[in-house]
Amino acid sequence: MSTLLELAAESRGGASVVLQLTQAMRAAILNGRLPGGTRLPGTRVLAKATGLGRSTLVEVIEQLAMEGYLETRQGAHTRVASIDTHAGARARPSSVVPVRSDLWVLDDPPTPVDIRAFRTGLPDLRSFPSQEWATLVARRSRRPISHDLSYAHQCGLPALREALLVHLRQARGVLAEPEQVLILPSAQAAFSVLAQACVGPGDTAWVEDPCYPGIRSVLRSRGAAVVARPVDHAGITLPQEHSAAPKLIYTTPSHQFPTGVTMPLPRRLDLLEHAARVGALVVEDDYDSEYQYHGHPVPSLQGLDTQGCVAYVGTFSKTLAPGLRMAYLVVPQRWRALVETIATVSGYAVPVHLQLAMGDFIAGGGFQRHLRRITSEAGERIQLLAQTLQRAQDPRLDIPTPQGGLQLCVGWKGETPDTDIAQRLLEAEVMALPLSSLCHGVQRQGFVLGVGLVPKTEIESACGRLLAGLG
Incomplete structure (x- = not known):
């Protein structure tokens, strides 16, 4: 009691x-x-x-x-x-030991935005068209009966697929039908779906070296044998000798990450011929091709594909914001049914009202206006970054002429490892992603510098801190 x-x-x-x-x-x-x-x-x-x-x-x-x-x-x-x-x-175990798996490791873990100069991977989040986006979302949210709120069209609403495909045809030369377009929460989700579709334990997959680290996380989770193919002045290289045929080839041909090189037509045709011959699926990651500062962007690799071996991946994370959780995947017709099934089983879906708002944003011309504004601003920043570093005339730095993208890959010929310098620069509130951390074969030295978050007015002072930190 x-x-x-x-x-x-x-x-x-x-x-x-x-x-x-x-x-x-x-x-x-x-x-x-x-x-x-x-x-x-x-x-x-x-x-x-x-x-x-x-x-x-x-x-x-x-x-x-x-x-x-x-x-x-x-x-x-x-x-x-x-x-x-x-x-x-x-x-219960006697102690609380975290459960881990060697197959599931984050190669590119998300981190908070504490330093703006020169963080990579993010656009200018302050340029997000908040008012226009809020109006579009509110209008669609107020009229829920105007669209299907059931489980139908889990891989993408027809209105957004069609509007997006019109944009991709005009801007990127993508050739497809609306049913080949899938709307997914992220490019990473697209990579995961494609890897599940064509890669099993022990299968060979090619990635660029250096490359985006997130793709290695996906392929490792599938138990794939990941082969790092060196990148030269024309992008990913093809082997001259006989080697294990890949099931998947990952590439960023329009603006290689992180080096920034563009794959020329002869290499593109060789890659397509090789993929068709060995039966590989080419994953074209077109992550930031909208940022082109001289002439028009080079058309997509997908637009050259006549054998149905290229899957095209794009995202709104670099043009709008990662927080939207919206990307797109254009798959060859023969892969469509399998990829849609995997995406549905995996639960990859984007909220209906956000899809409709995005469709309105693209069809109404808002997206194009936004692109013109942000690419102009990013172009001015990256040009100022390159010019400021060039004026320093430091013989240890190899500074390329920026052609596009949101980051500049600067070579380093100094004695101190780039990883040590990057750690030192954090104390000066400068982020410089070490190039060697993205390499898996030949360890190149350098720094990948992003301009998405740093205001133009802060670039010269941030460069001063960077140069002082080189020692």
Whole structure:
């Protein structure tokens, strides 16, 4: 009786008394404070002793009896059920050790935005068209019956597929039908779906070297044998000697990450011919081709594919914001059914009202206006970054002429490893991604400098801190 009185006293105030007392009695039974076989007084006696309403106590006892913590019989006292309270303790490990797997490792873990200069991977988040986007989302959200809120079109609403494909045909030379377009939460989700479609344990997959680290995370999770193919002045290189045929080839032909080189036509044709001959699926990651500062962007590799071996991946993370959680995948017709099935089974879906708002944004010309504005601003920043570094005339730095993209890959010929310098620069509030951290064969030295977050007015001072940190 005393234990019940204590539990009742502990359960007063705050949230529901029924909920609190139920939780307290559960815990007391499991930890032995209320031993099995303990007889509970009648609800009238308990109500008088505790000051709680009888209906409250009845509700608590009925709930615990239903869950198996109490035993009630007609004409007999309610008793605490006989439960082996040590079973759970025996099943638990003696210490809390995190569960890990060698197959699932984050090569590119997300980090908070603490430093703006020269962080890579993010656009100018302050340029996000907040008011226009809010208007489009609100309009679609206020009229939910105007679109299908069921499970239909999980891989993309027809309105967005069609609007996006018109944009991709005009801007990137992508050739496809709307049903070949999938809308997914991220480019990483697209890579995962494609890897599940064509790569199994032990299968060979080619990636660029250096390359985007996230693709290695995906391929490792599939148990693939990842082969790092060196990148030269024309992009990913093809082997001259006989080697294991890849099932998947990952490449960034329009603006190689991180070196920034563009794959010329002869290399593109050689890659397509090789992929068709060995039956490989080429994953074209067109992550930031919108940022072109001289002439028009080079058309996509997908637009040259006549054998159905290129899957084209794009994202709104670099043009709008990663927080939108929206990307797109254009698959060859013969892969469509399998890829849609995998995406659906995996639960990769983007909220309906966001898809409709994006379709309106593209079809109404808002996306094009936004692209013109942000590419102009990014072009000015990256040109200023290159010019400022060139004026320093540091012979240890190899500074390329920027052609496109949101980052500049600067070569380093100094004696101190780029990783050490990058760590030192953090103290000066400068982020310089070490090029060697993206390499898996030949360890190139250099720094990848992003301009998405740093204002133009801060670039020269940030460069001063970077140059001072080189030693």
